[in-house]
Amino acid sequence: xxxLEQPSEVTxxxxxxxxxxxxxxTSGFYGLSWYQQHDGGAPTFLSYNALDGLEETGRFSSxxxxxxxxxxxxxxxxxxxxxxxxxxxxxxxGSARQLTFGSGTQLTVLP
Amino acid sequence: DAxxxxxxxxxxxxxxxxxxxxxxxxxxHKSVSxxxxxxxxxxxxxxxxxxxxxxxxxxxxxxxxxxxxxxxxSELNVNALLLGDSALYLCAxxxxxxxxxxxxxxxxxxxxxx
Numbered sequence: 001x002x003x004l005e006q007p008s009e010v011t012x013x014x015x016x017x018x019x020x021x022x023x024x025x026t027s028g029f030y031g032l033s034w035y036q037q038h039d040g041g042a043p044t045f046l047s048y049n050a051l052d053g054l055e056e057t058g059r060f061s062s063x064x065x066x067x068x069x070x071x072x073x074x075x076x077x078x079x080x081x082x083x084x085x086x087x088x089x090x091x092x093x094g095s096a097r098q099l100t101f102g103s104g105t106q107l108t109v110l111p
Numbered sequence: 112d113a114x115x116x117x118x119x120x121x122x123x124x125x126x127x128x129x130x131x132x133x134x135x136x137x138x139x140h141k142s143v144s145x146x147x148x149x150x151x152x153x154x155x156x157x158x159x160x161x162x163x164x165x166x167x168x169x170x171x172x173x174x175x176x177x178x179x180x181x182x183x184x185s186e187l188n189v190n191a192l193l194l195g196d197s198a199l200y201l202c203a204x205x206x207x208x209x210x211x212x213x214x215x216x217x218x219x220x221x222x223x224x225x
Contacts, residue, residue: 033213035216041218042115042201042216042217042218042219043154043201043203043216044216045213045214045215048213087153087154089153098144098156098159098167098169099144099154099156099214100156101146101153101154101155102153103151103152103153104151104152104153
C-alpha cells in the first residue's frame, strides 16, 4: 500500500529552526507535498518536490531524497503563528490520482 | 478571486440518514477531490473528479458517491450514515488531474452523526 510516516509532535521556540521528517513507501511514488493546517482550518499548500533536492520558499524549505524514500520540511525563524499541524502528502501513480496524507505533525512554537 | 467554497459548514444527522455536501471549486479549476478527515488524522482520499468523470476512488464503501456538474461544482453523497462517518469533509480543487498538483482546499463541512 501507500503510506507515509511522520512524527506526531514537535516543539520549538520562537526564532528557532525545526525539521519535520517524512518517510514513505516507494511503490508508484512520484512526488511529495507539504500542507499546513491550523486548528479548525483548511489545509494550505506549502511546497512540492518531484525531484531530489531542496526547494526554498521564504522561511520554509522542503527536501526530497528518492534513494532514501525520505523528505523533510524545514521551517526557519519560527514564529508563533507557525504553530499548526503539518502534513506530508505523497503523489503516487496508478489509476487513482490522489494525495495520500501522513497522519500529521503537530508543531508547537513556544515564546 | 474566491477560493474553494463548501456548504454547509456544519451538519448534524442521525444514523441511517443520508447527507449531501456541496463544493464549488476555484474559477478555472476543472478537478475536484473529496477527502475525509477524522480528528487527529490526515485527510483520507475519497474521490477525484475531472471534467465530470470519476478519475479516482479511495477505499470507501459504496455508501459514498459523488458527481461533478458542467460548471465543475461537485456533490458528495453519503447514504445510511454511521457514527464513524462523523468527520470533517474537505473538498479540494486543482486545475488539472495530476496527483502532484497543488490542491486548494475549502474550509470543509463538519459532519456529526448521532
